[in-house]
Amino acid sequence: MNAAAPILTVKDLSTWFDTRAGTAKAVDGVSFELHAGETLCVVGESGCGKSITALSIMGLIPRPGRIVNGQILFKELDLLALKEREFAKVRGNRISMIFQDPSSALNPVHTVGDQIAEVFTLHMGLSSAEAHKSALGVMKAVGIPDPETRMKAYPHEMSGGMAQRIMIAMALACEPEVLIADEPTTALDVTIQAQILELMRDLQDRFETATILITHDLGIVAEMADRVAVMYAGQVVEFADVVTLFDNPQHPYTRALMRSIPTIGAEQEMLEVIEGRVPPLTNLPKGCRFAPRCAERKETPDPRCETEAPELIDIAAAHSCRCWLRTGQ
Amino acid sequence: MNALLEIRGIKKTFPVRKGLFQRVKGHVNAVRDVTVDIERGTTLGLVGESGCGKSTLAKVLVGLYPPSEGEIRFNGKPIIRAEATERIDTARSIQIVFQDPYSSLDPRLPIWRSIAEGLSIHHEGDASTLWRRVGEILELVGLPPNAADRYPHEFSGGQRQRIGVARALIMDPEFIICDEPTSALDVSVQAQILNLLKRLQEELNLTLLFISHNLSVIRHVADKVMVMYLGAVVEIAPARQLFNAPLHPYTRALLSATPIADPKLRGRRIKLEGELPSPINPPPGCTFHPRCPLANDRCKREEPRLKPKGDASVACHAVEEGRTE
Helix, strand or coil, X not given: CCCCCCCEEEEEEEEEEEECCEEXXXXXXXXXXXXXXXEEEEECCCCCCHHHHHXXXXXXXXXXXXXXXXXXXXXXXXXXXXXXXXXXHHECCCEEEECCCHHHHCCCCCCHHHHHHHHHHHHHCCCHHHHHHHHHHHHHHCCCCCHHHHCCCCHHHCCHHHHHHHHHHXXXXXXXXXXXXXXXXXXXXXXXXXXXXXXXXXHHHHHCCEEEEEECCHHHHHHHCCEEEEEECCEEEEEEEHHHHHHCCCCHHHHHHHHHCCCCCCCCCCCCCXXXXXXXXXXXXXXXXXXXXXXXHHHCCCCXXXXXXXXCEEEECCEEECCHHHHCC | CCEEEEEEEEEEEEEEEECCCCEEEEEEEEEEEEEEEEECCCEEEEECCCCCCHHHHHHHHCCCCCCCEEEEEECCEECCCCCHHHHHHHHHHEEEECCCCCCCCCCCCCHHHHHHHHHHHCXXXXXXXXXXXXXXXXXXXXXXXXXXXXXXXXXXXHHHHHHHHHHHHCCCCCEEEEECCCCCCCHHHHHHHHHHHHHHHHHHCCEEEEEECCHHHHHHHCCEEEEEECCEEEEEEEHHHHHHCCCCHHHHHHHHHCXXXXXXXXXXXXXXXXXXXXXXXXXXXXXXXXXXXXXXXHHHHCCCCCEEECCEEECCHHHHHXXXX
């Protein structure tokens, strides 16, 4: 789809957590490429590994997690080979992240102006006065009314939408090449969500930022994505451009997920339900991880579903799927 | 169809206290004049963004807050002004399911104790009757009977919300308030709970007040929808009409802001500027006017009243005057 070299390449990433109950394979063999100016949406339900994928790229995996396998290339830079001090120069500078809950991601004892200015002093070596001037600039860019006054405000004095704008201002301060947004609007009201999504789109147009947008909301995926990765139990189960994914979803999980959401345009008596629950990551099924909940398998049984783990295989140009029923033969 | 619940002019004001002596420095009008009927066996959907007063209204209805003004009639009987014994009688018939199934169950109690608590408070039956009743209710909400003596942490979010529903149902209520019952759940689990509520409503002829900020969910469950903004009702309409032909500019903006799971409908938005004003110091006139694309001088001065228009009721000068800009 894009001939230019990718900005970010994730190859076969596995991040596991050693717990008393066993090893939780939170991310298990995830691969994708990200190009300049595009938005990749990672969608899935809680525990599917979408946030851990993001934190792995940011080098922020909490203990007892560890990256057991894989490669993360930022242009030619091998992020997993970097020492913490070197990584700190990339993080927040060339790769930035926005978190779900802005009120807990901001430091309550510093003014928001100081917090944004810190990004500039830290990464660009600006003096305090210059940094504050630049901070004012990015606050204007993200549409904060009366930024001179707001500079001196503390996070608790801001609404959720304003705090999220501050987070975006901090993340974009150094004009990063990659922005990772983890459920950036989940804590916000819908009218404010619409404002923040539009802001993200505007800024992306302006700076050509490559964005990874993590969400559980298929509406936001339809609204924002160029390409979509659907994750289930630590793996990508389907990969496609956004129109293909919604027009022609292939994986039984993607299909079931789409039919389980109520939509404003349609009248539905009963919603389709995905029976059962996500398997525990410490005790995954031997075959396909979705097999125990898969309704399509009951119609067209394939013995491999329960015994052999399917690979993510191309089923069309730029469309891949991890399912024996689609890719078997 | 007759109204099971008649809500008449309900207002709820909270004092704002400040300073060393906690003097009253002002008031928050959390709910300003809500009047609506809920017909037996139907679902009223209540939508609005944070701070619009939807949860305060729910708490007034279950009797957790006394209203500052107004009256609520249940089955034709006023329950707000009723004497204590009568209040308890009707209180049983009104139950609530809370948003967060994680914090609304006591982690130290096996779930049968939480489910049976309402019955114990009303001194109903001995231990064996309670136990049998809990078993029946668990089956009704789709949980195995052996779940009864397990603890909340042993259940998933969806199962916990089923327990929340069970706890409401054991009192044999006629009316259940569902306050954001699925917002803490994953979408595939949300579908299970929505289907469960729909099935139970049909089987038990329940009347529901369904509160949500998610318009797609409201579309799915509600027969009639009430939209609130900053404590006041801005529009009430039959669900199909509200979604097909919304009248109030706020309802339209809210619908337009909701992302739709279809990439081909991308980017057609009514953009709403600004944020919700503070309920302590609401704007004069129509409280929506600072964000409204249709606002004029009259909107800044005069607060619109909820007036009938066809099958709907709407509180908007522009709609009343037929103004479109």
